[in-house]
Amino acid sequence: MKVAWITLTSGRKDYLEKSRESWYRLAVGDISEEIIVDTSGNKEYSNWLSETYKNAKVFSLGKEFVLGKTWDSGIKKAYEYFYDIAKTIDCDYILHTEDDYVLLNEINIKNVIEILDSDKNICQVHFIRQPWTKDEEDSGSVLRHCEKNGFKLTEKNNEQxxxxxxxSYFTFGPSIYRKDICYIEKDLDNNPELALTYKIFSDPNIKNATLGKIDDLNMVEHIGVIKG
Structure with missing residues (x-):
């Protein structure tokens, strides 16, 4: 079982330093490769990444490929590059993080993969963020907001x-999924996260898994600027 930890960053050094420290400290388990995908187009930042995180392989998108006219088009380009890199990595699973998500509670990577392996229809085990829209806050949490919108929530458990x-969704937020996700034929136009959600859930048997119970507190904190 090989798990690659792949982090997307766009030049936000202060966010990355804070988030990465939390994942080093609280994500328990073996990582076969540590990858940082840099879409900043900033050579100075790319050099800093290589010097600071010596155990990580840094892949940097050239400046001429970076800029998008809109937030969605920028994310589209970033995730095209992310998945192109991920396909080249020798791994079975991907621990997917972004530079602006801080891990708040300990996770055991092996145990999370056991959840994935318990049901081939689980496409992703993700770590829930705090509510950030008014609707999510009014509902009490991200999951309760999903339930309010008609999505069924089913609690499961094992010994761990x-x-x-x-x-409800496939998320680009922190999660673990099989490398197979990278090979799904994607149309990442418009909102790329939503486009991938529609593609994955076109199979009526596919489902997502959120680690923890329905009303547990969030496992990660998004510290970046909220967009989209």
Whole structure:
């Protein structure tokens, strides 16, 4: 079992330093490769990444390929590059993080993969963020907001963990998934995260899993600027 930790960053050094420290400290388990995908187009930042995180392989998108006219087009380009890099990595699973998500509670990578392996229809085990829209806050959490919008939430557990199965979304937020996701034929136009969600859940058997119980506190904190 090989797990690659792949982090997307766009030049936000202060966010990355804070988030990365939390993942080093609280993500328990073996990582076969540590990858940083840099879409900043900033050579100075790319050099800093290589000097600071010597155990990581840094892949940097050239400046001429970076800029998008809109936030969605920029994310589209970033994730095209992210998945192109991920396909080249010798791994079975991907621990997917972004530079602006801080891990708040310990996770055991092996145990999370056991959840994935318990059901081939689980496409992703993700770590829930705090509510950030008014609707999410009014509902009490991200998951309760999904439930309010008609999505069924099913709590499951094994000897180690609890998780919630649902078909609400596939997320670019922190998660673990099989490398197979990288090979899904994607149309990442418009909102790329939403486009991938529609593609994955076109199969009626596929579901997502959120680590923890329905009303547990968030496992990660998004510290970046909220867009989209």
């Amino acid at each position: 963990d609890s998780w919630v199965e649902h078909r």
